[in-house]
Amino acid sequence: MQSLSRLSKGLWRCVWALLLCLCAGSATAEPLNEPLKPLPTATRQSPERVALGRQLFHDPRLSVNNTLSCASCHQLDKNGADNRALSLGFDGLPVAVNTPTVFNASLNFRQFWDGRVETLEEQTDVVITSPHEMGSDWVTVVKRIGEDADYPRKFAAIYPDGVTKTNIQRALAAFERTLLTPGSRFDQYLLGDTAAISYEEKQGYQRFKEYGCIACHQGVNIGGNMFQKFGVFGDYVADRGQATKADQGRFNVTGDEADRSVFKVPSLRNVALTAPYFHDGSAATLERAVDIMFQYQLGRMPSAEDKSLIVLFLKTLSGQWEGKP
Amino acid sequence: MMDVSRRRSLLMLTLIASVLASVLLFLYIKSSADQTLMYTESRDLIRQIKQQDSLWENEILKARVAISHNYDPLVSPLNAINQLWERFDAIESGFGRNHGAQWNQAHSDFLQAIKEKTRLVEQFKSHNALLRNSLAFLPTAEDDIQQQLANLPDFDKLQLQNITTDTYDLLLSALEYAQVTSAERAAEIDLGLNKLAVNAQRLPQEFQAPIRILSNHIALIGREQPVVNQLLESIEAIPVAERLDTITTLLDRDQQRAEKIDRQYHFYMLLFSVLLVLSLVVLAIRLIGSFSEINRVNAALQTANDVLEQRVEERTRELKNAQSELLDAARQAGMAEIATNVLHNVGNVLNSVNISADLIARKLRNSKTQGLGKAMQLINEHPDDLGVFLQDDAKGKLLPGYLNQLVGAIAQEQQEMTEELTQMSKSVDHIKDIVATQQSYAGASSMTEPLFIDELLEDALRMNAGALTRHHVTVVRDYGDVPQVMGDKHRLLLILVNLISNAKYAMSDLSNRPRTMTLAVKTVDDSFLQISVKDDGEGIAAENMTRIFAHGFTTRKEGHGFGLHSCALAAIEMNGHLSAHSDGPGKGALFTLQIPLITVTEHA
Numbered sequence: 001m002q003s004l005s006r007l008s009k010g011l012w013r014c015v016w017a018l019l020l021c022l023c024a025g026s027a028t029a030e031p032l033n034e035p036l037k038p039l040p041t042a043t044r045q046s047p048e049r050v051a052l053g054r055q056l057f058h059d060p061r062l063s064v065n066n067t068l069s070c071a072s073c074h075q076l077d078k079n080g081a082d083n084r085a086l087s088l089g090f091d092g093l094p095v096a097v098n099t100p101t102v103f104n105a106s107l108n109f110r111q112f113w114d115g116r117v118e119t120l121e122e123q124t125d126v127v128i129t130s131p132h133e134m135g136s137d138w139v140t141v142v143k144r145i146g147e148d149a150d151y152p153r154k155f156a157a158i159y160p161d162g163v164t165k166t167n168i169q170r171a172l173a174a175f176e177r178t179l180l181t182p183g184s185r186f187d188q189y190l191l192g193d194t195a196a197i198s199y200e201e202k203q204g205y206q207r208f209k210e211y212g213c214i215a216c217h218q219g220v221n222i223g224g225n226m227f228q229k230f231g232v233f234g235d236y237v238a239d240r241g242q243a244t245k246a247d248q249g250r251f252n253v254t255g256d257e258a259d260r261s262v263f264k265v266p267s268l269r270n271v272a273l274t275a276p277y278f279h280d281g282s283a284a285t286l287e288r289a290v291d292i293m294f295q296y297q298l299g300r301m302p303s304a305e306d307k308s309l310i311v312l313f314l315k316t317l318s319g320q321w322e323g324k325p
Numbered sequence: 326m327m328d329v330s331r332r333r334s335l336l337m338l339t340l341i342a343s344v345l346a347s348v349l350l351f352l353y354i355k356s357s358a359d360q361t362l363m364y365t366e367s368r369d370l371i372r373q374i375k376q377q378d379s380l381w382e383n384e385i386l387k388a389r390v391a392i393s394h395n396y397d398p399l400v401s402p403l404n405a406i407n408q409l410w411e412r413f414d415a416i417e418s419g420f421g422r423n424h425g426a427q428w429n430q431a432h433s434d435f436l437q438a439i440k441e442k443t444r445l446v447e448q449f450k451s452h453n454a455l456l457r458n459s460l461a462f463l464p465t466a467e468d469d470i471q472q473q474l475a476n477l478p479d480f481d482k483l484q485l486q487n488i489t490t491d492t493y494d495l496l497l498s499a500l501e502y503a504q505v506t507s508a509e510r511a512a513e514i515d516l517g518l519n520k521l522a523v524n525a526q527r528l529p530q531e532f533q534a535p536i537r538i539l540s541n542h543i544a545l546i547g548r549e550q551p552v553v554n555q556l557l558e559s560i561e562a563i564p565v566a567e568r569l570d571t572i573t574t575l576l577d578r579d580q581q582r583a584e585k586i587d588r589q590y591h592f593y594m595l596l597f598s599v600l601l602v603l604s605l606v607v608l609a610i611r612l613i614g615s616f617s618e619i620n621r622v623n624a625a626l627q628t629a630n631d632v633l634e635q636r637v638e639e640r641t642r643e644l645k646n647a648q649s650e651l652l653d654a655a656r657q658a659g660m661a662e663i664a665t666n667v668l669h670n671v672g673n674v675l676n677s678v679n680i681s682a683d684l685i686a687r688k689l690r691n692s693k694t695q696g697l698g699k700a701m702q703l704i705n706e707h708p709d710d711l712g713v714f715l716q717d718d719a720k721g722k723l724l725p726g727y728l729n730q731l732v733g734a735i736a737q738e739q740q741e742m743t744e745e746l747t748q749m750s751k752s753v754d755h756i757k758d759i760v761a762t763q764q765s766y767a768g769a770s771s772m773t774e775p776l777f778i779d780e781l782l783e784d785a786l787r788m789n790a791g792a793l794t795r796h797h798v799t800v801v802r803d804y805g806d807v808p809q810v811m812g813d814k815h816r817l818l819l820i821l822v823n824l825i826s827n828a829k830y831a832m833s834d835l836s837n838r839p840r841t842m843t844l845a846v847k848t849v850d851d852s853f854l855q856i857s858v859k860d861d862g863e864g865i866a867a868e869n870m871t872r873i874f875a876h877g878f879t880t881r882k883e884g885h886g887f888g889l890h891s892c893a894l895a896a897i898e899m900n901g902h903l904s905a906h907s908d909g910p911g912k913g914a915l916f917t918l919q920i921p922l923i924t925v926t927e928h929a
Binding site: 035036037109209212214215216218219220225226227228229232233254258262298299300301 | 393394395396397399400444447448450451454455457458459461462534538541542545
């Protein structure tokens with residue numbers, strides 16, 4: 001008698017659980033509480049500013065010899081960067097570090113590999129005036145933009161003081177803030193659609209957490225919110241050879257010995273699309289990059305299976321911009 | 326003199342009042358509640374920054390104990406702090422209060438502290454991430470070795486146990502070190518690492534890698550743990566909260582000072598308000614004084630006005646009385662005038678009647694009918710031999726011829742008398758008309774009828790025919806081409822008779838030249854009918870020209886001074902007018918009557 005009642009109790013519990021599952025399946029699922037966070041929706045920007053920023057973004061007059069626009073290296077139809085280890089500056093010579101993607105850059109806590117500046121506005125300043133990148137100066141840029149037939153009217157419609165350095169920076173930054181890539185399968189998973197990624201990919205995510213990748217790559221941008229020494233277990237630059245000034249990382253900014261070889265942890269969003277990897281573009285493939293991370297950052301030896309699972313997981317992080325992957 | 330001084334003092338008072346009012350306005354603006362609001366807002370911002378700072382520290386601690394793997398919360402409070410600070414700074418510089426050495430010091434101290442804290446937190450993040458990772462990995466790494474050790478069959482049991490224990494001890498030391506970081510524990514770890522290194526040499530090749538990994542991670546813990554601890558201590562030591570407190574204190578002090586000034590302003594405001602009120606009161610009293618003065622003057626004016634009005638009324642009443650008396654007199658005079666008028670006109674026409682009657686009587690007296698009696702007497706003397714008498718007698722033979730001539734003469738006489746009687750009856754009719762008209766004088770309704778003006782003129786001439794003949798006046802008729810018009814026959818006749826009569830009289834003393842009277846008729850501008858009577862008689866003296874139509878004016882000793890007056894009235898009654906012209910005494914006169922031209926066809 002007693003066992004019977006217990007049985008029926010168990011049965012009821014099963015039915016309840018099933019019902020709950022159904023409910024959860026049909027209703028909007030709760031977002032998962034993970035160290036990785038889904039991409040936020042873009043902050044609202046005035047469409048005029050964004051349009052102006054887009055035009056400037058594609059305008060080669062920002063570089064001193066009218067050869068490079070922002071979009072020359074940050075190719076929006078590709079991955080927000082180019083495929084070179086080191087992009088070429090206005091003078092055709094390679095620049096110091098690998099071009100990071102402009103996608104989701106607004107979510108990084110600092111800009112540049114060494115975190116020199118905090119805002120996108122400051123970032124535009126550094127790139128335009130860098131003697132290796134665009135090589136221009138603001139007097140020239142403001143003059144060129146101000147002499148355009150179209151720009152002054154557009155600027156005046158948005159900014160009372162018309163074409164100025166600050167306003168060009170603001171417009172570019174406004175456009176860049178719209179460059180987010182939502183809709184990655186992993187984001188869908190984080191938002192509660194647990195079927196969005198496969199079992200293997202879930203296992204890959206599990207390994208990603210277990211091996212401690214998550215220690216640095218976390219938050220909304222899956223990275224991009226802290227600095228870390230490149231080469232915790234072993235000296236990567238020495239092993240690679242041909243050390244450059246850029247390899248000193250944040251030391252170049254702070255002069256603090258503790259900051260030697262310290263870089264901003266890059267975002268892993270769209271990581272499968274943004275080869276080559278690292279500040280020097282030294283890792284050509286994702287697998288190679290994962291290997292280097294295990295060796296120099298985690299100091300561990302993963303099984304081949306775990307590594308491939310992690311790579312599978314990383315491929316779920318590719319989002320979409322303007323509806324395109 | 327008094328007026329000027331009073332006006333000047335009033336002006337002074339007004340000036341003082343307006344100066345006081347502007348001072349009050351100035352004080353009001355200076356002591357506006359804005360400042361209090363600003364202090365509240367600034368303090369609130371500082372409080373929020375403080376909150377964000379504690380939140381930040383809270384997140385740091387969470388990260389330290391590895392509750393959270395997400396470092397975003399370690400970034401966002403800083404962003405929030407920066408934003409809040411920007412707002413605070415904007416408010417402060419908006420008030421121009423970011424001067425003052427003390428203030429600048431507090432500001433830069435805070436910014437310095439935040440910058441330092443940010444730097445330390447960034448380092449903490451990096452080091453802590455590594456430390457936590459290695460700590461989390463330690464048991465796994467140790468398990469990897471132990472498992473492999475357990476699977477090592479052909480090995481010295483005792484040695485194996487020692488190695489196992491050593492490895493385990495090392496793990497424990499490392500974990501303990503993570504909890505209590507002391508030099509003692511650090512030495513233990515060093516010892517353990519050395520032991521592990523020694524042990525590793527005894528173990529087979531496949532142990533080298535896991536042992537190296539474990540050693541690396543433990544070495545990392547040994548290295549990073551003091552760093553993290555040190556960083557945490559440093560972060561805690563960063564006096565961000567104190568800096569904020571300093572700013573709050575400064576704010577409080579400033580506010581107190583501002584409030585003190587505010588109180589002063591308020592006191593001054595009160596003082597000036599009282600002064601303003603006082604000056605306004607004085608002004609009001611002055612104004613009331615002026616008002617009573619004005620009222621007094623007004624009352625005096627009112628009284629004077631009343632008296633004046635009364636006098637005007639009296640005068641008006643007197644005038645009214647005088648007027649009614651005059652009216653009465655005028656009415657009596659009018660009645661006399663009417664009577665005179667009637668009598669005059671009737672007299673005029675009676676003249677004609679009289680002449681006609683005279684003429685008939687004379688004709689009758691000298692009638693040829695008497696000849697008929699004589700003829701009959703001849704016939705009666707021969708009752709029996711009438712035939713013989715007529716045939717033979719010399720007288721008898723002439724008788725039939727005589728009778729024949731007589732018949733002709735009698736017929737001629739009768740014809741003349743009939744004409745004269747017709748004329749007389751016309752005159753009598755005219756008299757009847759005059760009387761009838763005079764009886765309806767007040768109404769003065771004009772009786773218009775179709776008229777031929779030349780006929781009317783002939784009638785008028787005929788009425789005066791006797792007199793004109795007597796006075797040997799030649800009448801010249803200068804009649805224009807005038808259509809049949811609508812007119813008041815009686816009034817026109819009256820005027821014409823009068824004018825002809827006057828002309829005749831005017832020429833009565835004329836002996837040196839023939840007496841000529843010219844009657845003319847014509848239309849003027851197709852809108853007026855103009856009839857003029859011109860004589861070449863005594864003329865009118867210029868001084869009499871104005872009085873000529875006045876009632877009672879006359880130059881004749883038997884005249885009434887009524888004829889022309891009534892003519893002028895009649896002309897006016899016909900909407901026309903009568904005018905006189907003379908070149909002077911002895912040069913004749915021209916009287917012109919103009920009446921509106923109403924042709925018969927037009928009227929119909």
